[in-house]
Amino acid sequence: EVQLEQSGAEVKQPGESLKISCKGSGYSFDSFWIVWLRQMPGKGLEWMGIVYPGDSDARYSPSFQGQVTMSADKSISTAYLQWSSLKASDTAMYYCAKHRRPGGGMSETFDFWGQGTLVTVSS
Amino acid sequence: DIQMTQSPASVSASLGDRVTISCRASQDIINHLAWFQQRPGKAPKSLIYAASSLHGGVPSKFRGSGSGTDFTLTISSLQPEDFATYYCQQYYTSPPTFGQGTRLEIK
DSSP: OOEEEEOOOEEEOTTOOEEEEEEEESSOGGGSOEEEEEEOTTOOEEEEEEEETTTTEEEEOTTTTTTOEEEEEGGGTEEEEEESSOOGGGOEEEEEEEESSSSOOSSOOEEEEOOOEEEEEOO | OOOEEEEOSEEEEOTTOOEEEEEEESSOOTTOEEEEEEOTTSOOEEEEETTTEEOTTOOTTEEEEEETTEEEEEEOSOOGGGOSEEEEEEOSSSSOEEOOOEEEEEO
16 A cells, blocks of 8 residues: 655744655655645645655756755655745645656656645744 | 636535536646545545546546646535545646645535
């Protein structure tokens, strides 16, 4: 059974750093891109970027380039999304999902999703 | 970026009804169109890819159609668990973009 298990909710202050995780199981983790998506409170879904666990290659949406860093450790089947300096506007639910087909690039859709990680940034 | 426009923004329906949700792309996306369901407080669930193909385990009451710029999601025999928000997504070009969502409510 394919599963993506995300780390728990976080409450941080502006300016702090943060790294959240997404652990995959039930499939060949290093062969499928992992995508990260943002959902701000009461809003829709936004595609942030993708990371390939096989070699940690990461591609970003222009809207998120330079704002976050995506990485992966294939030895523990885990992908990461991190911030070096959080802002209040980073408050959102963050989801990871896996691409439907192995390999490929940015133009693919997703099949399985993580349960989401709620990040709250407040002073 | 390709703009995805869903209509209506919300729709009310009764148990057993059939509803149709529309999604329009700002340019030709062939059939690179997916649909997702998000129940309140839950993670999205993938329903359809390539405009009309169901993901594994998705019941046949969900039907996707369309090509080019105009797509539809039809849901038959509405049950309580179907009342949710539905999103379309294009993955023809990068970055993939979503519609704003259609909220399906119980009448």
